[in-house]
Amino acid sequence: MALPDDSKQIGQTDVRRAARLSVAPMMDWTDRHCRYFHRLLSQKTLLYTEMVTAPALVKGGALHLLDYAPEEHPVALQLGGSDPRELAQAARLGAQAGYDEINLNVGCPSDRVQSGAFGAVLMKDPGLVADCIKAMQDSVDVAVTVKCRIGVDDQEPSEVLPDFLSRVAATGCDRFTIHARKAWLQGLSPKENRDIPPLDYDLVTEMKGLFPALHISINGGITDIGTACDLLDRGLEGVMIGRAAYHQPWDILAKVDSQIFGMDTDVPDPVSVALGMKPYIQNHLKQGGRLHQITRHMLGLFAGRPGARHWRRRLSEDGVKNGADESLIDRALDDMRMAAAV
Numbered sequence: 001m002a003l004p005d006d007s008k009q010i011g012q013t014d015v016r017r018a019a020r021l022s023v024a025p026m027m028d029w030t031d032r033h034c035r036y037f038h039r040l041l042s043q044k045t046l047l048y049t050e051m052v053t054a055p056a057l058v059k060g061g062a063l064h065l066l067d068y069a070p071e072e073h074p075v076a077l078q079l080g081g082s083d084p085r086e087l088a089q090a091a092r093l094g095a096q097a098g099y100d101e102i103n104l105n106v107g108c109p110s111d112r113v114q115s116g117a118f119g120a121v122l123m124k125d126p127g128l129v130a131d132c133i134k135a136m137q138d139s140v141d142v143a144v145t146v147k148c149r150i151g152v153d154d155q156e157p158s159e160v161l162p163d164f165l166s167r168v169a170a171t172g173c174d175r176f177t178i179h180a181r182k183a184w185l186q187g188l189s190p191k192e193n194r195d196i197p198p199l200d201y202d203l204v205t206e207m208k209g210l211f212p213a214l215h216i217s218i219n220g221g222i223t224d225i226g227t228a229c230d231l232l233d234r235g236l237e238g239v240m241i242g243r244a245a246y247h248q249p250w251d252i253l254a255k256v257d258s259q260i261f262g263m264d265t266d267v268p269d270p271v272s273v274a275l276g277m278k279p280y281i282q283n284h285l286k287q288g289g290r291l292h293q294i295t296r297h298m299l300g301l302f303a304g305r306p307g308a309r310h311w312r313r314r315l316s317e318d319g320v321k322n323g324a325d326e327s328l329i330d331r332a333l334d335d336m337r338m339a340a341a342v
């Protein structure tokens with residue numbers, strides 16, 4: 001499949017640079033609408049898709065899961081799976097669709113994912129991960145990367161993490177994002193697994209010392225750009241932010257082009273970003289989509305600002321109504337301004 005003429009696929013060097021700051025893959029959250037919205041806040045940040053399972057693409061033929069807008073670049077596709085041949089085929093489909101990077105999920109602890117023997121449970125089988133990565137690399141030219149944990153269950157992270165990295169890196173894979181906490185596969189829900197196992201940033205930074213040639217991004221519990229800068233100063237190449245970027249998108253993303261990527265650029269104004277979504281929304285509605293599918297990702301745009309509650313409330317209450325269209329953005333902005341003025 002040839003790439004569309006308007007493809008803005010970027011090279012591997014540029015993806016490595018973009019990974020200096022990335023928005024984490026988040027199921028049900030970082031869909032294409034969310035990514036388009038995030039892109040209006042930062043031109044440079046690397047955006048990840050939600051995890052797409054290799055069987056859904058290869059056996060289920062669910063190629064619509066790969067749809068995205070060219071404006072989203074740089075954008076990485078995250079795959080879930082543990083069958084090297086199937087992952088290779090899925091990676092090929094992703095690269096053909098124009099994704100800048102293909103990432104393998106070795107961090108997700110959900111039951112559904114465990115039953116398919118993929119996600120965090122693969123931390124126990126670095127040999128299989130290496131086989132998967134090798135097969136994916138052999139089938140695409142774009143970067144193939146891994147997002148993993150520091151260990152699972154009763155594993156000792158200081159032992160398993162370096163072993164995992166060295167075995168997977170032996171395939172030639174040189175970019176890893178490490179969620180700096182274990183996943184406990186029994187007894188904790190996926191949500192609890194993002195909060196309860198303690199964070200160990202020191203262990204992740206130590207990996208950079210052990211494997212200086214690897215490009216290592218750190219993830220987990222980072223809620224402000226100051227902390228991201230401190231972690232980059234400790235020698236890591238990248239910081240990945242998940243929940244904070246979703247819930248406070250302006251706070252996290254609006255300043256990164258200047259503060260993290262060193263661009264001489266104006267910080268986007270949140271009102272202009274809200275208004276900038278209107279043509280995208282209009283187009284989505286024309287194609288039969290619903291307003292709420294987009295506006296649900298925009299609720300946090302004014303987080304912490306006067307009147308933010310009114311913005312949220314108007315979007316969430318009216319966004320689901322039949323016939324709701326992009327003019328809701330103007331009404332929600334008016335509500336917010338009026339509330340802020342009193």
Ligand SMILES: Cc1cc2nc3c(=O)[nH]c(=O)nc-3n(C[C@H](O)[C@H](O)[C@H](O)COP(=O)(O)O)c2cc1C
Pocket residue numbers: 024025026027028029050051078105106107108147179194219220221222240241242243244
């Ligand atoms: C709603 C939600 C869905 C997630 N889905 C995925 C996923 O599909 N793939 C993945 O690797 N991690 C997933 N994660 C984990 C995040 O990518 C990230 O590792 C985790 O939230 C820790 O980062 P944070 O503290 O910055 O949020 C998800 C997290 C959330 C909150």
